[in-house]
Amino acid sequence: MANIRYGRGKFDPPQAYVDYINMIADSPVYKGLPAIREDDGKINWQCSSGKTTSFYKYFEGRFRWWVNKADELGIPGSENSDDRLTIAARIIHPTKKKVCLICGKERYVGYMYMNANFAKSWNSLAGNNLFTKTMPVYEAVPLLIQAIGLEATRSEILSSFPEKERDISVFDAGDFEGFFSKSQYIRSTKLSPGYMGDCPHRLDGIHDYCTFCRKRNDPGRSDENMRTYNHDRRAFMWWAEGDWKIADALYNSASAGVCVNCGRKVKKISPDHVGPLACGFQQNAFFEPLCGKCNSAKNRRFTFDNVISLIDYEEKTGSSAASWQVRSLWDTAKEKMQDDNTVKIRDYEKKSVNKILL
Template sequence: MAKYGRGKFLPHQNYIDYMHFIVNHKNYSGMPNAIGEDGRINWQVSSGKTTSFYEYYQARFEWWEKKADELNLPGTGNSNKRFSLAARLIHPTGQRPCRLCGKYQYVGYMYVSHNLYKRWSKITGREDLFFKKQNIIEAANIFKSIMGEQALINELTTIFPERKDYFNRLPNIEDFFVSSSHIKNNGNYISPGFMANPPDRLDGFHDYGICCRKEKDPGRHDDNMRLYNHDRRAFMWWSEGDWALADALYNKAGAGKCADPDCQKEVEKISPDHVGPISCGFKQIPFFKPLCASCNSAKNRRFSYQDVKELLKYENYTGDSVASWQVRALWDNCKHLVKNDDDSKLLSNLMRSLQDYYLRSLYKLFSNGFAHLLSYFLTPEYAHYKITFEGLNTSTLEYERYYKTFKKTKSTSSLAARIVRIAFEELEIYNSKDINERKLIKFDTSSWEKDFENIISYATKNLSLDEEASKWNKVLTDKNLSSTEKDKKISSLLEDKNYEVYKKQFYILKDLLVEHFNKIGEQIAKDYMK
């Protein structure tokens, strides 16, 4: 029998048996390249054109598109997440095993979420009886035993309005939940046993079940979630654009409707999503899409074909680029080549990977004593501006105009210093994780790094590294200083007369960096976006 996986990723025997069951089931008849000439099941494909799994991706995409059409699911292609819905509807048993532990679980929305755990614990006064990942049938029966059958029916009709067509199956709790398990709950009261991802896996589901997802999935582990938050702050502060303006608009978010067409739920406060993800090197600009928190989180660093079209409209309207200088050449050379979501995904991965090289390059400059020049990239002076909006719709974050008023105070000076400190701290934390531990496109950077060493050599010989300049690195790298002490020293450095003197040297360094990254961006576009 063929072997699947490697090392710690070896699948459980239940999972292998399940693969054979699925590949031979009539519901997946006609799946392109399901079994190779060697008899091995080709379980996985990928939209990444640089991976070995790409060859049959488009064919399987079309298979799922045809299946969604056969089921009369609304939309076209994979719009409205119709492939995920199709995967749950056609699954022959409604359950599958986790790749790691082999435990069988429902593929649909059948497990108690944090929101439901909190809600039912409060209603019943019994926190000890409910828990996250609990089978919803078990939880509902417990609720019924405490509150009564009618109370349960009232509760289910309240929190699961999208399942109203199945309410005639109550009070048969199991039948109600199982028959409607393919339907996502807009209130996030219930979680799926497996996340859906067609066409990436043959059956349309992730490898890890809810049992192991958080603990074993590298992207969802607590340590990596903390690192993700650090990464996000590094992207935020080292991106180009008016961070104060973007932040001011972001903080105006109010009640509204999620703009994701698959969701559209009403929320007490929208979660503003950068249309151009800053993790991919887009600028901090006042251009957001109103989403709910879960849809925003699910989007991650990706941008869609629709997002690209919106970004191009923004550029045409404002006459300004949406991309920060380090990825601008890559964006400009590729943005008109994007024709679908697959192209968008590839471009987002390319831009994110170039962002990694950018942040590591900044850290090299920091390590070589150029903190004083790098600080100009952070535009700490924006902290002194008060921003107001006219004609603002807090539900959509659309506005007619904005006004900026300069007012320097002790508080704004403190904010400017704190931003500088945090930005350098996050830059160091970002670089503490090896590049091989990140899911990035692995470029051959040998020639880039050689050219960058020449930039450092030039800067060391020709740009100021005097005693005043060295104070910046000493303050920022002093582990014995508290945050408050460090902020005070940074504030003094920002106010020092020498700080403005260094600006001319900063522009010399930036010109060298822009030329370097433009060359790289053009080469990446030529190599990957054909």
């Protein structure tokens, strides 16, 4: 097996990762999993649900193995419902830790790392900035004990993690790492996992990138790309017409800028629809940059300058700025608006009609 090479192209995985996958392949925990090694000893680490790919060959067999394993463990649900296969993968993992394909570091496969909100709440308790996002919770516990005392920390732990009460004797013995590792497979709103599940696509059922490396090395999981999946819920609530895809993409790409209302520089602009969705205008990529405070204060109202901008938008695009529900009212009212006062009157009429339609 000395000549066996893993990785693609010029990328060579860390030796610690190669040692890890060999340990997993040799572990009796995965006995019966189809085609763990080829005749030459190379590990079939990956399979795929894509029937046209070369990795599909063992997918169905491995999927069924994991379903049977979840059933044996008594995990609620059926097939892959409620992430039960990932739960099974975290429960049966022989060491509960995995080596990352990217950084080569070893981290727990389950929920063992503080998320941002939990770190913030413990900093508030301690009255000091002792805790950070991704800090292992078992390393955070001694710091909290120093700050607020053992009994107060014990009470906080039981309050934050009631599901761990059954293992409290381990905590009382001072084995904080062992205490949290016993239930690391249980989903937590306060902790993040070291790895996301990837069952049955990886032999161990766990993603190869740790969560610390995933955003940097998986383009689909970057903050920039994930923002493109967000939608303005109001467009759904009020059945707005328009180009939602472009509007959402522009809305979610907002960055630093200057508020056109108050002139304040902000780290992140709050895009405001020139034609308010709540008044029946379309979900189009026609925004003005406001700070959060000015956007909140503006609410559903719009100004005479907004009306001029909307009319100009219609002339340039050759299409209406209003959705079908209020288009006739907008077409009638827009020519009668002469200043901010008349805009308020027509705005009120538009909102009244909108409420009746909805």
